[in-house]
Amino acid sequence: MAVKxxxxxxxxxxxxxxGCGHGTVLNGLVRAIEELGIRKSDIVMVSGIxxxxxxxxxxxxxxxxxxxxxxxxxxxGVKMSRPKLNLIVPMGDGDALAxxxxxxxxxxxxxxxxxxxxxxxRIYGMTGGQYSPLSGYGAAATTAPYSNIDHTFxxxxxxxxxxxxxxxxxxxYHPKEITKYIKKAIQHxxxxxxxxxxxxxxxxxxxxxxGGAVEMLEYMKDQTTPIDSKAKAxxxxxxxxxxxxxxxxxxYCEEYEKVIERAKGGA
Amino acid sequence: MTENIKFVQGNEACVEGALYxxxxxxxxxxxxxxxxxxxxxxxxxxxxxGSFLQMEDEIASLCAIIGASLTGHKVMTATSGPGFSLMQxxxxxxxxxxxxxxxxxxxxxxxxxxxxxxVAQGDVNQARWGTHGDHAIVALTASNHQDVFAVTVEAFxxxxxxRTPVILLFDEVIGHMRERLVIPEPGEIPLVERLRTSVKxxxxxxxxxxxxxxxxxxxxxxxxxxxxxxxxYHDMWGFPSDNPxxxxxxxxxxxxxxxxxxxxxxxxxxxxxxxxxxxxxxxxASARSAxxxxxxxRNRGExxxxxxxxxxxxxxxxxxxxxxxxxxxxxxxxxxKGQILEQVKHAVEAPERVFLANRVDGVLINPTDIRNxxxxxQGRGI
Numbered sequence: 001m002a003v004k005x006x007x008x009x010x011x012x013x014x015x016x017x018x019g020c021g022h023g024t025v026l027n028g029l030v031r032a033i034e035e036l037g038i039r040k041s042d043i044v045m046v047s048g049i050x051x052x053x054x055x056x057x058x059x060x061x062x063x064x065x066x067x068x069x070x071x072x073x074x075x076x077g078v079k080m081s082r083p084k085l086n087l088i089v090p091m092g093d094g095d096a097l098a099x100x101x102x103x104x105x106x107x108x109x110x111x112x113x114x115x116x117x118x119x120x121x122r123i124y125g126m127t128g129g130q131y132s133p134l135s136g137y138g139a140a141a142t143t144a145p146y147s148n149i150d151h152t153f154x155x156x157x158x159x160x161x162x163x164x165x166x167x168x169x170x171x172x173y174h175p176k177e178i179t180k181y182i183k184k185a186i187q188h189x190x191x192x193x194x195x196x197x198x199x200x201x202x203x204x205x206x207x208x209x210x211g212g213a214v215e216m217l218e219y220m221k222d223q224t225t226p227i228d229s230k231a232k233a234x235x236x237x238x239x240x241x242x243x244x245x246x247x248x249x250x251x252y253c254e255e256y257e258k259v260i261e262r263a264k265g266g267a
Numbered sequence: 268m269t270e271n272i273k274f275v276q277g278n279e280a281c282v283e284g285a286l287y288x289x290x291x292x293x294x295x296x297x298x299x300x301x302x303x304x305x306x307x308x309x310x311x312x313x314x315x316x317g318s319f320l321q322m323e324d325e326i327a328s329l330c331a332i333i334g335a336s337l338t339g340h341k342v343m344t345a346t347s348g349p350g351f352s353l354m355q356x357x358x359x360x361x362x363x364x365x366x367x368x369x370x371x372x373x374x375x376x377x378x379x380x381x382x383x384x385x386v387a388q389g390d391v392n393q394a395r396w397g398t399h400g401d402h403a404i405v406a407l408t409a410s411n412h413q414d415v416f417a418v419t420v421e422a423f424x425x426x427x428x429x430r431t432p433v434i435l436l437f438d439e440v441i442g443h444m445r446e447r448l449v450i451p452e453p454g455e456i457p458l459v460e461r462l463r464t465s466v467k468x469x470x471x472x473x474x475x476x477x478x479x480x481x482x483x484x485x486x487x488x489x490x491x492x493x494x495x496x497x498x499x500y501h502d503m504w505g506f507p508s509d510n511p512x513x514x515x516x517x518x519x520x521x522x523x524x525x526x527x528x529x530x531x532x533x534x535x536x537x538x539x540x541x542x543x544x545x546x547x548x549x550x551x552a553s554a555r556s557a558x559x560x561x562x563x564x565r566n567r568g569e570x571x572x573x574x575x576x577x578x579x580x581x582x583x584x585x586x587x588x589x590x591x592x593x594x595x596x597x598x599x600x601x602x603x604k605g606q607i608l609e610q611v612k613h614a615v616e617a618p619e620r621v622f623l624a625n626r627v628d629g630v631l632i633n634p635t636d637i638r639n640x641x642x643x644x645q646g647r648g649i
Contacts (some may be wrong), residue, residue, distance in 0.1 A: 010506065011506060040493060042489070046334070056495070057495050057506065057507065060493055061493055062337075062488040062493050064334065064337065064496045065495060065496065065499070066330065066360065067356055067357060067498055070330045070357065073322065073323075073327035073328075073330035073331050074330045074334040075334060076320070076322070076330075077320070077331030077335040077336075078334035080331070081292050081334070081339075082338040082488070084489075102323055103327055106327070256318065260316055263310075263314045
C-alpha cells in the first residue's frame with residue numbers, strides 16, 4: 001500500500017503552518033504503519049486538541065478527535081472494549097502533559113497497550129504561542145513576555161517513572177528514527193511513549209529568536225545525540241535520542257482477562 | 268416460575284437495571300453517595316465478561332465510556348455532584364458527537380464538596396445546562412427501587428434511540444435506602460439495541476446523516492467503515508466544518524431530535540389527579556413524602572393529587588399544563604431552591620397559583636414539612 005492510501009484527501013489541505021514539524025511526524029507514522037502492514041480498519045487513532053491533534057483527521061483509520069488532554073482516557077475505553085485494535089494516540093506537549101498530565105501518568109502506570117506519541121514543540125501553537133510545560137525555564141512566549149519561570153518536564157524521565165514499558169525519543173530532524181521508534185512502539189505489548197521533538201517556527205522559533213524551520217531543525221540536530229554517545233560525555237547538556245526503556249510487564253487488557261476468569265470461577 | 272426478588276439499595280437497583288438493559292462496560296471513580304454503583308459493577312461485570320474500569324478521575328471515566336460506546340457497547344458511569352461537575356465537558360462531547368451513554372448522578376448537597384452523605388436535589392439545572400453551548404439533554408429520575416430499575420432500562424433505550432447521553436438524576440435517599448426489587452424476566456421490558464448501518468464495505472457511509480425517521484445508524488469502531496468523530500461542528504462524514512449552513516443544521520438537529528420527541532420521552536406517574544383541587548408535583552425521594560401526604564389527605568376526603576415526574580428533561584411541560592389546568596393550587600415539592608418550580612410556573616396557565624415546598628438542609632423533606640407548607644398556602648396559618 002502506498003503512503004497516500006493512508007491519507008484522507010478530502011481532509012486536505014492540512015492546517016499546519018509552512019515549516020511545521022508535525023508533517024514530518026505524520027510522514028514517519030504512516031511509513032511505520034505501512035512497513036508493519038497493519039490493516040487500516042485495525043487502527044484507532046485518538047487525539048485531543050491542538051495543532052498536533054489534527055493529525056488524526058488526515059488519516060484513513062477509525063479516528064476519534066476528542067477534547068483537550070483526554071485522548072488517553074478515550075483511548076483506554078476503546079482499547080479495553082476491543083483489545084484487538086491498535087491504539088495510537090498523538091498528542092501535543094500541552095495536551096499530553098499539562099491538561100492531560102494526569103491521564104498520561106495513569107495510562108503509563110496501567111501499562112495498557114496503547115502507543116502515545118508526544119509531538120513536543122514546546123509551545124501552544126493553536127492558541128498563538130503561550131508557554132507549555134515543555135517550554136522550559138527562560139523561554140519566551142506570549143504569556144511569558146518577561147521570560148518563563150516554569151521548569152520543564154523531561155518526557156522520557158516522567159514516562160519511565162510513571163511505568164511506561166517502552167520509551168523512546170527522537171526529533172523531526174531524524175525522520176528515519178521516527179519511523180523506526182514508532183514501529184517498535186506499536187509492536188511493543190504495553191504502554192509505549194515516543195517523544196518527537198518538533199519545530200514550531202511560527203511561534204517558538206520566532207518568539208525565541210531561533211529562526212525559521214531550517215534553523216530550528218539545525219538546532220535539534222546540534223542539541224541532540226544518541227544515547228551514551230561520546231558527545232554526551234563531553235557535553236552533558238545534550239538531549240539524548242534513542243530507546244530508553246523496553247521491558248515486558250503484564251499488559252492491562254490481558255490482566256483484566258484474568259479478572260474475568262477469577263470472577264467466573266468464583267475464586 | 269418464582270419471582271426474582273431482591274432486597275437492595277437504590278444504587279444496586281440501578282446496577283441491576285443497567286445489566287438488564289445490556290450494559291457491558293462501566294468506568295467510574297469513587298464518590299459518595301454513588302460509590303455502590305461502581306462497587307457492584309466491579310463484582311457483576313467480570314462475571315458476564317464485561318469490563319469494569321476504575322479511572323483516575325470522573326473526567327476520564329466519562330471519556331472512557333464514550334470510547335467504549337464507539338466500539339458498540341452499552342456503557343455507563345456513575346458519580347455525584349463534584350464528579351458530575353468534572354464530567355460536563357465530556358458530556359457536551361457526547362452530545363455533539365452523538366454517543367449513546369448513560370451518566371448516573373446520585374445527588375448530594377452542593378455546591379462544592381457540600382454535604383456528601385446527605386440528600387439534595389440541587390443538580391437539576393446543572394443536568395440541563397451544565398455543559399456549555401445550546402443543546403438538548405435527557406434526564407430521568409425515580410422515587411422507588413422498582414422505578415429506578417425501570418428508568419435505568421429506559422435510559423439505555425433512549426440513549427440508543429436518539430444517539431444521546433442520558434442522565435439518571437437520583438438522590439442520596441434513593442441511592443442508599445434499601446427496599447424490595449423484583450427483577451423482571453428477560454423480555455418483560457423491551458430493549459432498544461444499537462442501530463447499526465446496513466451500508467456495505469466500500470460504499471460511502473455517512474455516520475452523521477440522519478435517516479428520514481431522524482435516527483442515525485452507527486458503525487462500530489473496528490468494523491469496515493472508518494470515519495471521523497469530533498467535538499467540532501461537523502458534516503455528514505464527521506469532518507470538521509465551520510460552514511454556517513452546516514453549523515446551523517447540526518445545531519438544530521441536536522436540539523430537534525430530543526425536543527421534537529419530548530412527548531415520547533416524557534414519563535410521569537399520576538395519583539388522584541382526576542378531581543384534584545390541589546396538586547403536588549414532585550420527583551425522586553421528595554415524591555415519596557408527597558405521596559404519603561396525598562394518600563393520608565385523600566383518606567380524610569380532601570381532593571389532593573400528585574403528579575410525579577420521572578422525566579425532568581426535556582421538561583414535560585404539556586403534561587404539567589394539562590393536569591394542572593383546573594387546580595386551585597399547585598405545590599412543587601423538591602429539595603432545592605425551586606429548580607423545577609420555575610419550569611412548572613412557565614408551563615401552567617396560572618403561575619400565581621404555583622408554590623414551593625422545599626428543604627435544603629440535607630434532610631429528607633417529610634410529610635409533616637409538606638403539610639406545614641400546605642397550611643400556609645391554604646391560608647390556615649403556620
